[in-house]
Amino acid sequence: MLDLWLKEAQIDDVALTYKIEKTLIRKQTKYQDLAIVETKRFGRMLLLDGIVQTTIMDEFIYHEMITHIPLFAHKNPKRVLVVGGGDGGAVREILKHSNIDKVVLCEIDEDVIKYSKEFLPEISCALDNPKCEIFIGDGLNYVIEHKNEFDVIVVDSTDPFSVGENLFGGSFYKAIFECLKEDGIFIAQTETPFLLPDLVKKIYKDVEIAFPIAKIFLAGIPTYPTGFWSFTVGSKKYDPSKFSKSEVPFPTKYYNKELHEACFVLPQYIKDLINK
Amino acid sequence: MLDLWLKEAQIDDVALTYKIEKTLIRKQTKYQDLAIVETKRFGRMLLLDGIVQTTIMDEFIYHEMITHIPLFAHKNPKRVLVVGGGDGGAVREILKHSNIDKVVLCEIDEDVIKYSKEFLPEISCALDNPKCEIFIGDGLNYVIEHKNEFDVIVVDSTDPFSVGENLFGGSFYKAIFECLKEDGIFIAQTETPFLLPDLVKKIYKDVEIAFPIAKIFLAGIPTYPTGFWSFTVGSKKYDPSKFSKSEVPFPTKYYNKELHEACFVLPQYIKDLINK
Numbered sequence: 364m365l366d367l368w369l370k371e372a373q374i375d376d377v378a379l380t381y382k383i384e385k386t387l388i389r390k391q392t393k394y395q396d397l398a399i400v401e402t403k404r405f406g407r408m409l410l411l412d413g414i415v416q417t418t419i420m421d422e423f424i425y426h427e428m429i430t431h432i433p434l435f436a437h438k439n440p441k442r443v444l445v446v447g448g449g450d451g452g453a454v455r456e457i458l459k460h461s462n463i464d465k466v467v468l469c470e471i472d473e474d475v476i477k478y479s480k481e482f483l484p485e486i487s488c489a490l491d492n493p494k495c496e497i498f499i500g501d502g503l504n505y506v507i508e509h510k511n512e513f514d515v516i517v518v519d520s521t522d523p524f525s526v527g528e529n530l531f532g533g534s535f536y537k538a539i540f541e542c543l544k545e546d547g548i549f550i551a552q553t554e555t556p557f558l559l560p561d562l563v564k565k566i567y568k569d570v571e572i573a574f575p576i577a578k579i580f581l582a583g584i585p586t587y588p589t590g591f592w593s594f595t596v597g598s599k600k601y602d603p604s605k606f607s608k609s610e611v612p613f614p615t616k617y618y619n620k621e622l623h624e625a626c627f628v629l630p631q632y633i634k635d636l637i638n639k
Numbered sequence: 640m641l642d643l644w645l646k647e648a649q650i651d652d653v654a655l656t657y658k659i660e661k662t663l664i665r666k667q668t669k670y671q672d673l674a675i676v677e678t679k680r681f682g683r684m685l686l687l688d689g690i691v692q693t694t695i696m697d698e699f700i701y702h703e704m705i706t707h708i709p710l711f712a713h714k715n716p717k718r719v720l721v722v723g724g725g726d727g728g729a730v731r732e733i734l735k736h737s738n739i740d741k742v743v744l745c746e747i748d749e750d751v752i753k754y755s756k757e758f759l760p761e762i763s764c765a766l767d768n769p770k771c772e773i774f775i776g777d778g779l780n781y782v783i784e785h786k787n788e789f790d791v792i793v794v795d796s797t798d799p800f801s802v803g804e805n806l807f808g809g810s811f812y813k814a815i816f817e818c819l820k821e822d823g824i825f826i827a828q829t830e831t832p833f834l835l836p837d838l839v840k841k842i843y844k845d846v847e848i849a850f851p852i853a854k855i856f857l858a859g860i861p862t863y864p865t866g867f868w869s870f871t872v873g874s875k876k877y878d879p880s881k882f883s884k885s886e887v888p889f890p891t892k893y894y895n896k897e898l899h900e901a902c903f904v905l906p907q908y909i910k911d912l913i914n915k
């Protein structure tokens with residue numbers, strides 16, 4: 364029997380390996396090496412440049428936390444920008460909020476959208492929603508060209524070691540600040556604090572310079588290295604760690620109202636890291 | 640160059656792999672296959688039957704959380720029993736509490752103690768403390784033979800698939816209840832809720848039958864499968880999720896006062912799992 368395994372070596376000297384059934388698609392796109400494989404344990408899995416982006420089994424954690432935290436911290440969000448996120452998972456969660464009028468998805472690589480629609484319909488299902496506008500292009504340029512337009516900006520990027528590189532750093536966060544309305548909130552996925560403490564600290568400090576309020580929260584994501592992932596939030600007005608509604612009006616699988624506040628309570632080593 | 644990797648296949652179809660420098664000790668003890676290896680990323684690592692037990696780099700998370708949660712929830716703990724935990728990490732943390740008069744370590748496999756003392760001195764350093772009494776023997780028998788003796792019992796066992804098997808289940812928790820004083824608290828490491836939901840639920844339900852108060856909390860442990868680990872607490876009187884002191888009187892690296900309460904706030908899928 365063919366015993367196929369996928370090895371993800373995102374971090375030197377430690378790797379997550381997955382038994383796979385088959386490779387559904389593998390393509391060198393204009394920007395990256397895209398693959399979707401069928402794993403035994405996590406279902407279908409999207410990889411970009413060999414790094415796990417999302418899987419059918421655990422995608423709910425990442426997509427709920429990167430969207431519901433800023434959207435339930437903001438008092439009345441109407442317009443949302445997603446930078447990256449071509450798989451559509453963030454858009455799907457955002458459109459569960461009935462107050463949202465429009466989501467713009469700015470994805471540089473149209474093949475991510477194309478193959479997510481074909482092979483990951485559970486994740487990409489909302490990309491055809493009339494409230495979703497898809498723009499194929501560079502996230503940094505889009506943000507620079509649009510001022511004072513969005514209530515929430517979700518940076519659902521790859522890691523800073525690949526095509527997502529210019530979606531990290533002080534000048535990007537400054538542009539994000541300008542692109543947001545006066546009470547806007549921005550969120551980004553920001554890597555593993557255990558294995559990449561210097562990176563997590565640098566991102567936090569950069570966001571702290573660009574925004575009056577900067578906070579980090581954590582979520583347990585099985586298919587990301589160490590399983591304990593950070594998100595950094597920059598906010599102009601609202602405290603991102605406060606749930607601003609009375610109830611969550613739709614079912615969720617990871618996020619809930621109590622967790623909204625609790626996930627911002629940091630383990631001591633992470634608190635020490637960003638307060639140094 | 641010799642490219643040595645260790646593969647931990649605790650869970651079917653997914654594995655954590657570590658680049659290693661060398662194997663420091665490998666021995667078939669009376670009970671299990673013991674190994675201590677030097678990894679590149681996590682430092683020295685103890686394995687029992689091929690399963691990662693602890694590493695120099697991330698052991699602080701597990702050992703702080705399995706001890707400080709019950710010890711700071713209890714109003715005045717004096718006597719503590721550790722079942723398993725032959726590496727000594729739990730004893731080291733327990734003895735940071737100046738009110739503790741005595742810790743009994745009941746470990747079935749004396750080789751775990753012997754080789755932890757030899758190769759993991761940072762972890763085992765408190766095993767020679769005069770307040771620590773070491774008893775080599777079966778944990779279940781010890782618990783049955785001692786009634787109403789301990790304020791806190793820490794079950795720092797291997798998984799229920801190996802020598803630790805009889806340290807899980809309703810009859811063990813009932814014996815634990817009897818072994819505790821009238822306001823005692825018990826804690827156990829209880830696996831990954833994401834990959835082993837049925838097991839986590841069963842343990843919780845068994846503890847809920849044996850104790851008036853049962854709660855689960857989570858911690859991010861990089862070297863355990865999925866990185867998001869559950870601990871189950873059974874308590875006779877005190878709410879385990881409440882920090883009962885004013886301050887933490889010694890430095891910690893993961894645990895802190897605010898996290899004491901926040902770590903009990905569960906993601907929705909785990910809340911749903913145990914409330915079903």
